Amino acid sequence: MLHIHITSWVLAIIFFFATYFNFSAREGATPFYKIAHILLRISMVLVLVSGIWSFIQEMSAHHGGGHLLLTCKMVCGLIVIALMEVTIAKRKKGEPSHAQLWWTIIMIIITMVLGVILPWGPISSLFGIH
Template sequence: MIHLHITAIVIALVFFFITYFSIKNPGDPDAKYAKAPHMIARLFYVIVLVTGLVLFIQAMGINGMMYGLKFLAGLFTIGLMEMAVVRKRKKTAGQPMFIAFLVLAVVTISLGIFLPMGPITALFR
């Protein structure tokens, strides 16, 4: 399940960046080409959330509070990803949301790496 979760995260991030940077000028006729990658990114957001919930339920006996914080951070990260794209598409400032997404993504990924089910901790078992 962890492999599916990490794969879905990577694919969601790729499609998010494709979507975000393909919207050059909001209202531009070329912005319609960002719609398909945005929908694919949304599909992978759902997959990330479902696999994250399954991993959260599996990890409740290990370190429940930290995995709960990681789940909330991941939820807010996905929300910020979506809000950054939508704000950029609607001619409002999407850059503050993008910066907040980057900061929270680093926190979420760091938590995922260093928690007991993460890859670095698995090296020392």
């Protein structure tokens, strides 16, 4: 399930930028905007489902450790999804959305760093910390 989660959030990030940059304040939406937005929302659903499933698996495991960090990552992930939707909505309404875009990018980076240092992450696996 972890591979589905990673693949879906990578796709969500790609579709977020595709959706954001396929809507111009002057010219409106390009023909690819609606498709990119639909694919973004589908990948967000996959991120949520796979993330919640991974969270439940980790919480039900009998080995301790990483629960607080996992909860922080989950909250950051929910914030990223909310920021993506709000940023796209602001862009579509013609409101200034550049600051929102930067906050979304910052939260994506924070969430990715938290994911990397989790017990299932590559850094922990590299050093044998589980």
